[in-house]
Amino acid sequence: MPKLDQTTLAPALPGNCSTCSLLPAAFYCDGSDGCAAIIERLRRGQRGVRAKRSIYREGDVAQEIYVLYDGWAFRYKLLHSGQRQILSFLLPGDPISFPLLHLDRVNFSVRSLTAVTLCIFRRSEMSDYIAARPQLAKQAELICVQAMAATEERLVDLGRRSAYERVGKLILELVDRLHAKGLSDRKEAPFPLGQLHIADALGLTSVHVGRVLRQFRANGVLSLHRGRLTIHDPEALAQL
Amino acid sequence: MPKLDQTTLAPALPGNCSTCSLLPAAFYCDGSDGCAAIIERLRRGQRGVRAKRSIYREGDVAQEIYVLYDGWAFRYKLLHSGQRQILSFLLPGDPISFPLLHLDRVNFSVRSLTAVTLCIFRRSEMSDYIAARPQLAKQAELICVQAMAATEERLVDLGRRSAYERVGKLILELVDRLHAKGLSDRKEAPFPLGQLHIADALGLTSVHVGRVLRQFRANGVLSLHRGRLTIHDPEALAQL
DNA sequence: CGGAGAGTTGACTGTGTTCAAGCACCGTGG
DNA sequence: CCACGGTGCTTGAACACAGTCAACTCTCCG
Numbered sequence: 001m002p003k004l005d006q007t008t009l010a011p012a013l014p015g016n017c018s019t020c021s022l023l024p025a026a027f028y029c030d031g032s033d034g035c036a037a038i039i040e041r042l043r044r045g046q047r048g049v050r051a052k053r054s055i056y057r058e059g060d061v062a063q064e065i066y067v068l069y070d071g072w073a074f075r076y077k078l079l080h081s082g083q084r085q086i087l088s089f090l091l092p093g094d095p096i097s098f099p100l101l102h103l104d105r106v107n108f109s110v111r112s113l114t115a116v117t118l119c120i121f122r123r124s125e126m127s128d129y130i131a132a133r134p135q136l137a138k139q140a141e142l143i144c145v146q147a148m149a150a151t152e153e154r155l156v157d158l159g160r161r162s163a164y165e166r167v168g169k170l171i172l173e174l175v176d177r178l179h180a181k182g183l184s185d186r187k188e189a190p191f192p193l194g195q196l197h198i199a200d201a202l203g204l205t206s207v208h209v210g211r212v213l214r215q216f217r218a219n220g221v222l223s224l225h226r227g228r229l230t231i232h233d234p235e236a237l238a239q240l
Numbered sequence: 241m242p243k244l245d246q247t248t249l250a251p252a253l254p255g256n257c258s259t260c261s262l263l264p265a266a267f268y269c270d271g272s273d274g275c276a277a278i279i280e281r282l283r284r285g286q287r288g289v290r291a292k293r294s295i296y297r298e299g300d301v302a303q304e305i306y307v308l309y310d311g312w313a314f315r316y317k318l319l320h321s322g323q324r325q326i327l328s329f330l331l332p333g334d335p336i337s338f339p340l341l342h343l344d345r346v347n348f349s350v351r352s353l354t355a356v357t358l359c360i361f362r363r364s365e366m367s368d369y370i371a372a373r374p375q376l377a378k379q380a381e382l383i384c385v386q387a388m389a390a391t392e393e394r395l396v397d398l399g400r401r402s403a404y405e406r407v408g409k410l411i412l413e414l415v416d417r418l419h420a421k422g423l424s425d426r427k428e429a430p431f432p433l434g435q436l437h438i439a440d441a442l443g444l445t446s447v448h449v450g451r452v453l454r455q456f457r458a459n460g461v462l463s464l465h466r467g468r469l470t471i472h473d474p475e476a477l478a479q480l
Numbered sequence: 481c482g483g484a485g486a487g488t489t490g491a492c493t494g495t496g497t498t499c500a501a502g503c504a505c506c507g508t509g510g
Numbered sequence: 511c512c513a514c515g516g517t518g519c520t521t522g523a524a525c526a527c528a529g530t531c532a533a534c535t536c537t538c539c540g
Contacts, residue, residue, distance in 0.1 A: 077396050085396040099385040102378075107389055137377040138342075144384040145339040149347055151391045156317050156325040158398040159443030163496070194518065203399030208496055210519060226505085403528070434486065448528055450487060466537085 016040055022069065022093040025181075027143045028126065030135050042129060044120040055096065055110040055118075062106050065123050066096045071116030072192050075108045076200065086201035088150070089113075089193070091177055098143055101127050114192045158203045166202040167212045168240040171222065171229065191229035256280055262309065262333040265421075267383045268366065270375050282369060284360040291432075295336065295350040295358070302346050305363050306336045311356030312432050315348045316440065326441035328390070329353075329433070331417055338383055341367050354432045398443045406442040407452045408480040411462065411469065431469035 017023055018036035029035050046069065049055060055073060056062065073090040075097060087108055090096055096110055101123060130136045150173075157166045174191070178184035195213070196206040204212075217223050221233045231237060257263055258276035269275050286309065289295060295313060296302065313330040315337060327348055330336055336350055341363060370376045390413075397406045414431070418424035435453070436446040444452075457463050462471045471477060 077392070079396070079400055083400045085399045087392050087395060099388055102382050102385045108392070131374050131378060134371050134374070134377065137374065137381070138371060141377070141381055141384060142342050144381060144388065145342045148339055148384065148388055148391065151388065151395060152317070152327050152348070155327060155391060155395055155398065156319070158395065159325045159440075160319055160323045196518080200399075205497060206519085207498080207521090210521090211496090214520085436486080445529055446487085447489090447530080450489090451528090454488085 017043060022067075025093060026067065027095060027098070027139055028130065028136065030133060030139070038129070042121055042125055044122060047118045047120060049112045049116045049118065051112055051114050051116075053112050055112060055116075056106050056108070058107060058109045060106050061104060062100050063123055065100045065121050065126060066118035067121070068092055068094050068096055069117045069119050072113040073110055073116055074113055074197065074201075075110050077108050084200045085203070086197060088147075088154075089174060089201070091174075091181060092183065093181055095143075098140070098147060101130070101140075113197070163202070163204055163208055163212050164215060165240050166204070167198060167209060168216070168221075168237055170198060170202060171224075172237055172240065175229070175231065186234060187231055189229045190227060191224060192227050257283060262307075265333060266307065267335060267338070267379055268370065268376065270373060270379070278369070282361055282365055284362060287358045287360060289352045289356045289358065291352055291354050291356075293352050295352060295356075296346050296348070298347060298349045300346050301344060302340050303363055305340045305361050305366060306358040307361070308332055308334050308336055309357045309359050312353040313350055313356055314353060314437065314441075315350050317348050324440045325443070326437060328387075328394075329414060329441070331414075331421060332423065333421055335383075338380070338387060341370070341380075353437070394441075403442070403444055403448055403452050404455060405480050406444070407438060407449060408456070408461075408477055410438065410442060411464075412477050412480065415469070415471065426474060427471055429469045430467060431464060432467050 016036075017040040020036075023029050023036060023039065024031070028039065044064070047066075049071075055066070058077065068090050070092050072092075073096065075087040075090065077085050077087065079085070088097075090110070096118070097108075100106060130140055157169055161169070171191075174193075175184055175186055175189055178189050179186050183189070194206075195209040198204075199206040199209045202209070213224055219233075219236065221236045222229065222231045224230075256276075257280040260276075263269050263276060263279065264271070268279065284304070287306075289311075295306070298317065308330050310332050312332075313336065315327040315330065317325050317327065319325070328337075330350070336358070337348075340346060370380055397409055401409070411431075414433075415424055415426055415429055418429050419426050423429070434446075435449040438444075439446040439449045442449070453464055459473075459476065461473045461476045462469065464470075
């Protein structure tokens with residue numbers, strides 16, 4: 001079995017923007033002809049980051065903003081007590097992260113899960129570019145509203161659902177997002193999250209997540225092994 | 241003791257927009273001279289709603305959007321099981337709610353807590369008005385990002401903080417917001433939330449919220465009685 | 481006076497945590 | 511090729527925070 005590409009040091013390198021498969025779906029693309037050329041001029045290069053490395057730290061001044069070209073990462077907050085709450089997971093094509101356009105200091109941290117490549121933009125340039133295009137500004141607001149809806153859905157999970165439901169819904173959400181990007185067939189998927197990541201995203205402990213995953217396995221719903229997710233019973237999963 | 245104005249049927253009625261004290265802080269005001277006149281033309285009147293009435297139901301098509309002129313309300317989601325998760329509380333001057341500008345169907349419900357008056361706008365008109373003003377579009381995005389930050393802070397609460405901390409932080413947040421609007425001196429405030437509302441916002445039960453409030457009273461931190469909040473020890477509260 | 485709704489209290493239960501030990505896997509280096 | 515150490519996963523026992531259920535009180539209001 002070949003190494004998972006998510007764990008290699010240098011994932012696929014972006015060529016130029018006009019051939020980039022992620023571009024058409026990006027929030028900063030208005031679909032016009034000249035768009036790719038403009039964005040290519042806006043792009044300030046790329047950066048490779050190894051797995052489990054810090055990308056932003058809470059309080060950093062963000063002059064540069066990144067788009068995740070390849071690999072997985074996550075946004076989180078750290079408490080004084082050392083506890084961690086993961087806010088969201090970032091998949092290939094996701095911006096890191098939209099609010100950065102408007103905040104002088106980031107109010108969360110970001111860390112790579114796998115090796116990752118980032119496309120680099122200057123915040124001020126990207127901001128001007130969007131502001132000059134009402135069409136894009138509207139699209140940007142839409143992105144923000146959708147992120148809001150996702151966060152609120154997660155809020156409902158933490159407030160009112162059992163550990164079993166939370167874990168199931170998180171996995172389902174990630175598989176759906178991967179599917180939308182053409183990175184999974186909904187039966188199998190790369191899955192670089194550890195039990196501790198799942199726990200920190202869902203307000204649980206890694207020990208309990210382990211027990212819940214055992215239940216899922218016992219029920220024949222899904223199994224998670226060595227960075228690989230397999231879904232045996234999509235029906236049962238969707239039921240949540 | 242006079243009746244609390246939050247529970248009267250018809251709260252203060254808005255005059256015209258140019259004399260409205262809420263306008264300068266509203267997200268749809270760019271601060272220009274002609275602004276109030278334009279908004280006054282945009283405004284399609286007002287509506288009074290009694291306490292504990294439904295304002296939006298999840299799935300509704302929203303042609304009209306509202307700004308809360310007076311009174312308290314809250315946004316929430318209902319689960320199949322009948323459980324409720326409150327997403328946020330709305331105070332005088334808050335829009336209900338920003339995402340409505342971009343969503344054809346609302347993905348949450350809204351209910352009045354006290355008697356309420358709403359200023360009414362047509363969604364399409366408001367949307368066009370903002371889109372035509374890049375300055376406003378940017379302001380709108382900022383509002384959205386701030387709402388996002390608040391929701392993520394709540395997410396951290398539900399995921400990683402004890403019941404005692406959650407209740408304390410919620411009360412502190414509301415007092416700060418009231419203070420910012422000139423509606424509280426941080427020592428006392430109207431507080432129309434019941435224990436069930438607090439519980440549904442924080443992922444707890446009303447019984448347990450009752451116990452936590454008793455602790456706060458016993459510790460001499462704050463007391464909550466008959467729709468009135470009194471803070472005895474702001475230090476201890478801010479410590480959370 | 482009577483009823484509804486919200487808050488209070490107590491006993492009991494349960495979901496998820498804590499702590500601790502052991503195991504499997506994997507990359508590294510001899 | 512194997513020994514080593516680190517990290518992450520598994521398991522079990524004891525515990526705690528918060529939930530459930532049920533009875534009771536208080537207040538408001540008709």
